[in-house]
Amino acid sequence: MQYGVSQTKLAVMAGISREHLSRIESGKVAVTEEMKVKLLEALEKFNPEAPLTMLFDYVRIRFPTLDIGHIIKDILQLNIQYMIHEDFGHYSYTEHYYIGDIFVYTSPDEEKGVLLELKGKGCRQFESYLLAQERSWYDFLMDALVDGGVMKRLDLAINDHTGMLDIPELTEKCRNEECVSVFRSFKSYASGELVKHEEQDKAGMGYTLYIGSLKSEVYFCGLSTLFQTNFFRLFFRYCTGV
Structure with a gap:
């Protein structure tokens, strides 16, 4: 493969078997x-020129x-x-009003004002609206700031599609005090520990690493998923409450 990707990974x-991919490459099977x-699309995720995406x-x-x-x-x-309007809210x-996973809350309390909340799916949906509006996230956030909006929480996710961010290795570096950071603390968790009976089970575990206190306004969170062993995500979180 031009990106140095193994048949198995690709x-x-x-979503196909390695044997089927091998037959495609050898010309034994016609490709639709x-x-x-x-x-x-699968190969592009291993593109070494763009191994990281941020959203x-x-x-x-x-x-x-x-x-x-x-x-x-x-x-x-x-x-x-x-x-859709609902006569109840959260926080x-x-x-609140909502469309899909885009939520806008309000109340008679002037101190609370209006609260916009976009979770993961809401962010993806709003990106589609921004595209149709010919606006970017920068345009939207600038409009919000000019209107007096206060950023209460922002999560930036960096997706590693090629396994550059090895969370267990980063965790070990933190334990060995090899991590150079302005943050003073870290925590790490491994999912599946209760069912980890054999050494080979470790490959199916998920790992999470927090750098910085979860009580602070800013911290980083790195995680690897259970089912996509070559996919990692690094979060940058800024949070000042509701």
Whole structure:
């Protein structure tokens, strides 16, 4: 493979068997257009020129206003008539509007104002709206700041598609005091420990590493998934509460 990817890794990423991929490469099996797309998409994830991708994974912004219509229309640039209204809320808010996983909360309390919350799926959905609006995350966040919005929590996720970030290795470096950081503490967790009976079971475990106190406004979180052993995610979190 041009990216130095093994048949097994590419086959797993494309959702086919290694034997089937081998037959495709040797010309023994005709390749459909759908399979070509799958293989190209899978191969691109191993692209050494772009092994890391960054995205917003959580956004929470509070606006000093009770005019929820203004926030939805002028900041989100969405149509409130297409949103569902519920007469209850979270975080002590009394009502909210939502479309998909995009939530906007409000209450009569002027100190609370209007709260926008985008979780992981909400961020992905809002990216589609931004694309249609010909805006970027930068444009949106600048509009929010100009309108007096206060960033209460931002999660930036860096996805490692090629295994550059080895969480167990990073954890070991932290334990050996080889990690150079302004943060003073770290914590690590391994999932599946209760069912880890054999040495080979370790390969199926997930690992999480926190650098910095979870009580501080800023900390990093690195994790590897149980089922995608070559996929890792590093979080940068800024949080000042609701």
